[in-house]
Amino acid sequence: MTLPTQLVLRAFLAEPTHEMYGLQIGQAAELPSGTIHPILARLEGCGWLESRWEDIDPGKEGRPRRRYYRLSSEGGERARTALARVHTPRALMSRLRPGLAGGAS
Amino acid sequence: VKRPAGARDVACALPNELFRASRLAGEFARACDRALGRVGDQTFTVARDRALANAHARAVDLLPCFDRNRDRILIITGVNYLDWDLDSERERARARAVTFISDLASARDRERVRDLASALVSARDRARGLASDLLRRAALARDLADMFDCDVASVGDYAATSARVRDLICDPDRDHARRELHRTLYPYEQLDAALHLTRALELDFPLNLGVDLALNRAVHLDQDPTAPARILNVALDLDFALDRALENAAGLHLIRNRARELESALDVDRATDLAHSIRSAAQAETVTDGVYLKSGRVSRGLVALAVQMLPAPQRPRYRAEFRADLVELPRWEALKYAYQVLVTVWKLRQALVESMRTAPDAAAQTVEG
Numbered sequence: 001m002t003l004p005t006q007l008v009l010r011a012f013l014a015e016p017t018h019e020m021y022g023l024q025i026g027q028a029a030e031l032p033s034g035t036i037h038p039i040l041a042r043l044e045g046c047g048w049l050e051s052r053w054e055d056i057d058p059g060k061e062g063r064p065r066r067r068y069y070r071l072s073s074e075g076g077e078r079a080r081t082a083l084a085r086v087h088t089p090r091a092l093m094s095r096l097r098p099g100l101a102g103g104a105s
Numbered sequence: 106v107k108r109p110a111g112a113r114d115v116a117c118a119l120p121n122e123l124f125r126a127s128r129l130a131g132e133f134a135r136a137c138d139r140a141l142g143r144v145g146d147q148t149f150t151v152a153r154d155r156a157l158a159n160a161h162a163r164a165v166d167l168l169p170c171f172d173r174n175r176d177r178i179l180i181i182t183g184v185n186y187l188d189w190d191l192d193s194e195r196e197r198a199r200a201r202a203v204t205f206i207s208d209l210a211s212a213r214d215r216e217r218v219r220d221l222a223s224a225l226v227s228a229r230d231r232a233r234g235l236a237s238d239l240l241r242r243a244a245l246a247r248d249l250a251d252m253f254d255c256d257v258a259s260v261g262d263y264a265a266t267s268a269r270v271r272d273l274i275c276d277p278d279r280d281h282a283r284r285e286l287h288r289t290l291y292p293y294e295q296l297d298a299a300l301h302l303t304r305a306l307e308l309d310f311p312l313n314l315g316v317d318l319a320l321n322r323a324v325h326l327d328q329d330p331t332a333p334a335r336i337l338n339v340a341l342d343l344d345f346a347l348d349r350a351l352e353n354a355a356g357l358h359l360i361r362n363r364a365r366e367l368e369s370a371l372d373v374d375r376a377t378d379l380a381h382s383i384r385s386a387a388q389a390e391t392v393t394d395g396v397y398l399k400s401g402r403v404s405r406g407l408v409a410l411a412v413q414m415l416p417a418p419q420r421p422r423y424r425a426e427f428r429a430d431l432v433e434l435p436r437w438e439a440l441k442y443a444y445q446v447l448v449t450v451w452k453l454r455q456a457l458v459e460s461m462r463t464a465p466d467a468a469a470q471t472v473e474g
Contacts, residue, residue, distance in 0.1 A: 023430045033430065033442045037423070038452035045460030064429040067422070 001086050004031055008039050009079045012049075012071045021054075021066040040069055048075030401436050407443035411450040419457050 011028035012020070025040070026033040043049040054066040071079065269289055276282035408427045412420050427446055431439050 021429070022426060023433060032445050035445070035449055035452075037426075037446070038449060038456045041453055041456035041460060045456065045463065063432050064425060066429045067426040 001082060004029070004035055005039050005043070006083060006086060007031060008036065008043070009048075009083060012069075013076070013079060013083070016071050016076050019068040019070040021068050025069065043075070044069070046075075047072060048078060050075075401439060404431055404436070404439040404443040407440075407447050411443075411447040414450050415454050416457055416461065418461075423453070 007029040008025060008031070011025060012018075014028070020028065022036055022040070023033065026036045029036070040049060040051075044051060048071065049069050050072045051067055051069045054068060056065055058064050269285075273282040273285050273289070276285075405428070408431060409424065412424045412427065415423055431442060434442055
């Protein structure tokens with residue numbers, strides 16, 4: 001599992017029931033926005049994530065609909081298990097994301 | 106007998122005990138000699154009997170002391186041997202550990218780690234040397250973004266650019282035509298420079314990170330006997346990560362080459378076609394869903410171009426998803442977002458193709474959202 005994938009999963013596991021869209025996920029994981037969608041696509045393809053379109057009227061809101069992502073019930077458990085098993089040097093993680101060094105896993 | 110603290114203490118105490126025992130034995134012998142001498146001088150006298158009695162009494166007093174000291178020496182010697190055995194076993198275990206560590210981190214591997222660290226230091230120094238250049242190029246890219254957004258007519262009017270380029274192709278003054286072509290296509294060259302900058306920044310961060318990590322490990326090389334083996338593992342992981350980074354860089358290079366087509370003055374048709382597709386896509390984005398889009402035309406054009414590289418069934422979803430992200434960003438951030446989407450779209454395409462291959466039905470359902 002790559003480090004960006006771990007960061008994305010940790011961002012989701014911080015609030016497992018919370019839905020987030022692309023920009024939010026990038027900010028939560030502190031990753032460049034362009035690197036988020038390939039990871040989301042893989043996780044969604046594996047069934048770890050679910051996504052849906054925001055239920056709004058774009059004309060009234062003055063903005064397009066967002067695509068919201070959240071952990072599936074199975075994906076949450078599998079993500080926790082995978083993060084607990086994955087070996088990422090603590091020093092490396094603390095350098096990358098000080099807040100996640102001892103993070104949720 | 107108090108047990109000595111260690112083999113070395115026992116070894117130090119042993120000569121003293123032996124000396125005391127020999128001194129007592131000598132004293133006993135001298136008392137016997139004195140008694141016998143007195144026997145010779147006072148034969149058949151009472152003094153002889155008294156001297157013998159004294160010598161005997163003295164011998165009786167000395168013998169238990171000698172026996173005690175002899176027993177004590179035997180005990181100390183036994184303890185000494187036991188400690189020596191323990192020390193020997195400890196030394197043998199230590200030797201086995203050293204051999205084990207040496208097997209794990211052979212001289213060749215240590216040299217390899219040191220070479221890798223040295224190479225990484227050189228790479229990091231070069232990267233740091235480029236820092237000022239990168240900052241300068243970042244400022245240039247920022248100015249360029251402002252130019253893109255503020256002077257849409259000069260960059261975004263691709264139809265006029267195309268007409269201008271076609272006129273120049275027919276210009277009989279080839280030198281003049283070439284100069285004008287380069288001037289006309291200068292904005293596209295800057296676009297390529299900005300893309301290149303994005304790529305350089307993306308590689309610079311993990312490279313510095315890896316170098317710092319390797320250096321930190323190398324600092325402990327001579328302080329910890331198990332460090333070579335652990336450093337070797339880190340170095341191998343780093344080596345693997347660098348391979349993957351190079352693989353990613355190769356993918357980025359392909360994307361960048363496609364963008365570079367814009368600046369080719371000798372391939373005007375392809376450049377104008379690509380520019381036209383950006384302009385058309387950007388214009389289409391401005392009216393989609395009747396929603397006002399505040400992000401720049403160039404950003405939307407780049408995103409539209411990136412979406413064209415995705416599998417056809419997935420394009421509507423990601424076009425809408427990227428567009429929703431773009432409208433929330435300031436212009437400069439939107440431009441950066443669009444660049445990043447463009448240079449990483451091959452990864453997204455790869456992920457989508459794999460998903461469609463493994464679960465084509467499920468993937469098709471997600472397209473409609």
